[in-house]
Amino acid sequence: MNAPEDWFAARGWEAFDFQREVWQAIAEGRSGLLHATTGAGKTFAVWLGALQAFATPATGRHAPPLTLLWLTPMRALAADTLRALQQPLPALAPGWSAGARSGDTGAAERSAQNRRLPTVLVTTPESLSLMLSRADAKEVLGTLRMVVVDEWHELMGNKRGVQAQLALARLRRWNPALCTWGMSATLGNLPQALNTLLAGREGVLVQGALPKQLVIDSLLPAQVERFPWGGHLGLTMLPQVIAEIAASSGTLVFTNTRSQSEIWYQAVLEARPDWAGQIALHHGSLDRGVREWVELGLKGGTLKAVVCTSSLDLGVDFLPVERVLQIGSPKGVARLLQRAGRSGHAPGRPSRITLVPTHSIEMVEGAAVRAAVAEGRVEExxxxxxxxxxxxxxxxxVAMGGGFVPDALYEEVRDTSAYAGLSRESWQWCLDFVSQGGPSLAAYPDYRRAVPDAEGVWRVPDTRLARRHRMNIGTIVSDASMTVQYLRGAKLGSVEESFIARMKPGDCFLFGGRLLELVRVHDMTAWVRRATGRKPSVPRWNGGRMPLSSTLADAVVQQLARAGEGRYDAPELQRVRPLLEIQQRWSALPTPQTLLAELLKTREGWHLFLYPFAGRLVHLGLASLIAWRVAQHRPRTFSIAVNDYGFELLCADEVDWPALLPQVLAPVPAPQLLHEVLASLNAGELARRRFREIARVSGLIFQGYPGERRSNRQLQASSSLFYEVFRKYDPANRLLRQAEEELLAQELEIGRLREALERMATQRLVTQALSRPTPFAFPLMVELFREKLSNEAVADRIARMVAQLEEAAGGAAPAGDGEQVRRALAFDRPVEDGAAGEQAAPARAARGRAKGVARAPIRDN
Structure with missing residues (x-):
C-alpha cells in the first residue's frame, strides 16, 4: 500500500515522477533539495513523503510530540502553509496535531504551545531561534525527525538564511539522523544551494521539470516616446491596465515599491469606482487583519484584482488568479518567474505575466527576460x-537555551556552510564579545551577556539581559515604525517614523488606499481620520532600489545587439524601434563586445555618458571611482547620475575623456581596487549606517520593549557612539571590519564592480561625440535637473527639451505639456519595498571626499 498514492487517487490526482522520487528518498532517510516549477506540487511531494515515513498510529490522549518543523521565510505564508498541511492529516495521520508559530500567533495559542507543541509546526527562522533560547530547548526540539525549509532561495542569500543554518546545526547535534529538505522554484546554482542547506552532507537533488506553459508578454503603449525618462510612462498605461483587469476573473498587479502600490491602487479605484470592494491593496506595512482579509478574498475568488508588492511573491496558493501584471521592470529573471507563478498556481495550468513598462527602454527588458527564461538563465x-x-x-x-561548552559549540557552528572556515581567533573574539563586550566595554555589566559557570558551561547570568535578548532575536533590520490608527477605530498598519516626523497635524497622506488626515502623534501611534479633497503625500518606506541583475542586464545587451543588426523580431523591440533607431543614428547601440561612451558639451559643462549595463549600485561605484581617478591628474568637481544601464559624469571644466578613459577604466589588483573605491566615496558614513544594522543584530543596542520602542534617531545615535568608541579604543573590533565588508559586498557590489571592470577591459571602447542628448543619455540628464530644480522648473525644461529633440529627430513633438510632466514627476518618486527591511541605497549617502573631488548629491534614476 502506498499512502500518498492512495490519497492522490481518492482525489482523482496522479502523482508526478518527481513526487514519487521525493517520497522514496524520504522513506530511505535521505535529505535533499526539491527544485520544481511554482504550482507543480512541491508541498505535497515533501509533506506526503514525511507522513509516509514518520506518521504512526495515535496512542494515548495526546498527539505525538513535535516531529516535523516547516520553516517559512514569511509570516504571511504560515497560515496558508498550515491549511495545506492539514488537508491529508485525517486520512494519513489522524493522531497528528498541526499549528503555526510566528509573530502573528495570538497570545492564547502561544501559551498553549508553550505547554505542548503540536506534532508539526510551521514557523519562521526568528521564531525557531526564540524556541532555541528556551531553557528546555533540547527536550522540546530533540524529538524532531525532519525539518523542511520552504522557499530556500529566499533565505539562502541573506542573514536570515545564516540564522537558519545555525539553527539546523543545533538540531542536528541533538539528532544526527535529522532529515532535512529544502524547496525552491527559482534557483540558478542548485548544487551549491543543496550544499549550503546540508552543510556539505550527501543529499539528493530532485528537479521537477514539468511541461508548464509560461506566457511572458508586455503591454505596449500606443505611442513610443523616443526620449524617455525614468518612471514617467507609468500611469499613462492605466487605461490598458484597467482593460486587462476587466478581462480576467482574478489579477495580481505587482509593483516594486509600497509607495507605488498605494498610487496604483488609488488610480485604479478612481478610474473604476464601481470596482470598490472588488479590488484591494496588499503590502507588508498594512495591518495583519487587512492582509489576511485580502488573502482570503483572493483564495475565495471574491476579489477581482489586488495591487501588491513582494508581500505576495511567495508560496501563497491563489488558484483563482489568472493573470499577473508587473508594473515596471522585475529587475531579475528569478523575481519574474516567482511572480508569474502566482497565476495558474496548479499543475497543468498555464501561468501568464504581463510587463507594464514605466519608460520606453524597459520594453527591451521584456524581450530580454523572455529570452533569458527560454534559455534557462536564472540568477544564483x-x-x-x-x-x-x-x-x-x-x-x-544558545547560552539561554541550556548553555554551551565553547569547544563543542565551535565544532557545531563550523558544521554550517556560512561558518565552515571560521578561525579559532574569530571564535575567541566572539566569546570575548559576548562575555564582556570586548576591551572597550569590559567595565559595563550590560555587556556580560554570557559567561562560564563553575562547571565551564556558558550561560546568561541575568534574567533582565535574557529578556532583552529575546526581544532582539532576529536579523530583519528596519527603521522604527509607527502604528497608523483611526481616532476611534481600527489599526490600519504601520509607516516609518521618519515620514510622520515630517508632517504636522492637519497634513494628509495616502495609506492603505485611503486619504487620511494626521490628527496627532502619541505613544508611537499616528492617530488619523478620513480626509477628502486635499492633495496627499505618499509614505516612503526605506530600502535600496533593486539593481538590475547581471543575468537580466546581459540579456538586455544581447537584445540591443540584435536590434543593431536590424533584427527586431520581438514585439517589444518592434515597438521601441523608433527609439533604438535614433540611438543608433545619433550614436550607437551597446553590444556584448563594445563599451559605449558618449560625450556632450552643454551650457552645464562637459558630459560623459557610459553604458556598462551592470546595475545602479555598480554604476554608482564605477562613476565615483572614475571621478576619483581623474582627480588624481587634476582636481575637478563632478556631478553624478546613475541608472541600471549606465551613468553620467558632468564637469564644469573640460575633460579629455578619449585620452583618459582607457587609463581610468583599467582593472587593478583587488586590494588596490578596494582602497580606491573606499577613497572615492564617503565610505565612513556608509559604513556607519551599515554598522547600525550590525549593532542591532549583535545586541549592542536595544530597540526597547513593546510599547516603548526607541526612535530611529535614538538608535542611530547609540550605534554611532559605539562606532566611534570602537574606532578610537578598539580599532581591531571585528564588527567594524564586517561593516566595511558588507558595505563593499552588498551596497557597492564590489564583486560585480570588479567583474564589470574586467569585462570592460576586454571590450572595444566606442566613443561618440554628440551634438544633442541621445535617448539613452536623456534620462540621466533629467536626474541631474531634478537635483537642482523644483518640480515646476524641471517639468518645463523636460517638456521643452523633448520638443527640441523630437524636432531634431525629424518627428512631431509628442502631445502633452509641462503639466503632464509635472504629474509624472509627482508619481515618479519610488523607494524600494524590501520585504526584510533592506539597507538604504548608498546613493543617498555618498558624497565626494577624496583628494579634490567634490560632487553634487547623487540620484538614482
Missing amino acids: RRSPAQPLDVLVQHLVT
Whole structure:
C-alpha cells in the first residue's frame, strides 16, 4: 500500500515522477533539495513523503510530540502553509496535531504551545531561534525527525538564511539522523544551494521539470516616446491596465515599491469606482487583519484584482488568479518567474505575466527576460560568509537555551556552510564579545551577556539581559515604525517614523488606499481620520532600489545587439524601434563586445555618458571611482547620475575623456581596487549606517520593549557612539571590519564592480561625440535637473527639451505639456519595498571626499 498514492487517487490526482522520487528518498532517510516549477506540487511531494515515513498510529490522549518543523521565510505564508498541511492529516495521520508559530500567533495559542507543541509546526527562522533560547530547548526540539525549509532561495542569500543554518546545526547535534529538505522554484546554482542547506552532507537533488506553459508578454503603449525618462510612462498605461483587469476573473498587479502600490491602487479605484470592494491593496506595512482579509478574498475568488508588492511573491496558493501584471521592470529573471507563478498556481495550468513598462527602454527588458527564461538563465544565490553579528546573537541564544561548552559549540557552528572556515581567533573574539563586550566595554555589566559557570558551561547570568535578548532575536533590520490608527477605530498598519516626523497635524497622506488626515502623534501611534479633497503625500518606506541583475542586464545587451543588426523580431523591440533607431543614428547601440561612451558639451559643462549595463549600485561605484581617478591628474568637481544601464559624469571644466578613459577604466589588483573605491566615496558614513544594522543584530543596542520602542534617531545615535568608541579604543573590533565588508559586498557590489571592470577591459571602447542628448543619455540628464530644480522648473525644461529633440529627430513633438510632466514627476518618486527591511541605497549617502573631488548629491534614476 502506498499512502500518498492512495490519497492522490481518492482525489482523482496522479502523482508526478518527481513526487514519487521525493517520497522514496524520504522513506530511505535521505535529505535533499526539491527544485520544481511554482504550482507543480512541491508541498505535497515533501509533506506526503514525511507522513509516509514518520506518521504512526495515535496512542494515548495526546498527539505525538513535535516531529516535523516547516520553516517559512514569511509570516504571511504560515497560515496558508498550515491549511495545506492539514488537508491529508485525517486520512494519513489522524493522531497528528498541526499549528503555526510566528509573530502573528495570538497570545492564547502561544501559551498553549508553550505547554505542548503540536506534532508539526510551521514557523519562521526568528521564531525557531526564540524556541532555541528556551531553557528546555533540547527536550522540546530533540524529538524532531525532519525539518523542511520552504522557499530556500529566499533565505539562502541573506542573514536570515545564516540564522537558519545555525539553527539546523543545533538540531542536528541533538539528532544526527535529522532529515532535512529544502524547496525552491527559482534557483540558478542548485548544487551549491543543496550544499549550503546540508552543510556539505550527501543529499539528493530532485528537479521537477514539468511541461508548464509560461506566457511572458508586455503591454505596449500606443505611442513610443523616443526620449524617455525614468518612471514617467507609468500611469499613462492605466487605461490598458484597467482593460486587462476587466478581462480576467482574478489579477495580481505587482509593483516594486509600497509607495507605488498605494498610487496604483488609488488610480485604479478612481478610474473604476464601481470596482470598490472588488479590488484591494496588499503590502507588508498594512495591518495583519487587512492582509489576511485580502488573502482570503483572493483564495475565495471574491476579489477581482489586488495591487501588491513582494508581500505576495511567495508560496501563497491563489488558484483563482489568472493573470499577473508587473508594473515596471522585475529587475531579475528569478523575481519574474516567482511572480508569474502566482497565476495558474496548479499543475497543468498555464501561468501568464504581463510587463507594464514605466519608460520606453524597459520594453527591451521584456524581450530580454523572455529570452533569458527560454534559455534557462536564472540568477544564483550565495550564502553570506561568516557574519559575526549573527554568530554573536546565536551564542547568547544558545547560552539561554541550556548553555554551551565553547569547544563543542565551535565544532557545531563550523558544521554550517556560512561558518565552515571560521578561525579559532574569530571564535575567541566572539566569546570575548559576548562575555564582556570586548576591551572597550569590559567595565559595563550590560555587556556580560554570557559567561562560564563553575562547571565551564556558558550561560546568561541575568534574567533582565535574557529578556532583552529575546526581544532582539532576529536579523530583519528596519527603521522604527509607527502604528497608523483611526481616532476611534481600527489599526490600519504601520509607516516609518521618519515620514510622520515630517508632517504636522492637519497634513494628509495616502495609506492603505485611503486619504487620511494626521490628527496627532502619541505613544508611537499616528492617530488619523478620513480626509477628502486635499492633495496627499505618499509614505516612503526605506530600502535600496533593486539593481538590475547581471543575468537580466546581459540579456538586455544581447537584445540591443540584435536590434543593431536590424533584427527586431520581438514585439517589444518592434515597438521601441523608433527609439533604438535614433540611438543608433545619433550614436550607437551597446553590444556584448563594445563599451559605449558618449560625450556632450552643454551650457552645464562637459558630459560623459557610459553604458556598462551592470546595475545602479555598480554604476554608482564605477562613476565615483572614475571621478576619483581623474582627480588624481587634476582636481575637478563632478556631478553624478546613475541608472541600471549606465551613468553620467558632468564637469564644469573640460575633460579629455578619449585620452583618459582607457587609463581610468583599467582593472587593478583587488586590494588596490578596494582602497580606491573606499577613497572615492564617503565610505565612513556608509559604513556607519551599515554598522547600525550590525549593532542591532549583535545586541549592542536595544530597540526597547513593546510599547516603548526607541526612535530611529535614538538608535542611530547609540550605534554611532559605539562606532566611534570602537574606532578610537578598539580599532581591531571585528564588527567594524564586517561593516566595511558588507558595505563593499552588498551596497557597492564590489564583486560585480570588479567583474564589470574586467569585462570592460576586454571590450572595444566606442566613443561618440554628440551634438544633442541621445535617448539613452536623456534620462540621466533629467536626474541631474531634478537635483537642482523644483518640480515646476524641471517639468518645463523636460517638456521643452523633448520638443527640441523630437524636432531634431525629424518627428512631431509628442502631445502633452509641462503639466503632464509635472504629474509624472509627482508619481515618479519610488523607494524600494524590501520585504526584510533592506539597507538604504548608498546613493543617498555618498558624497565626494577624496583628494579634490567634490560632487553634487547623487540620484538614482
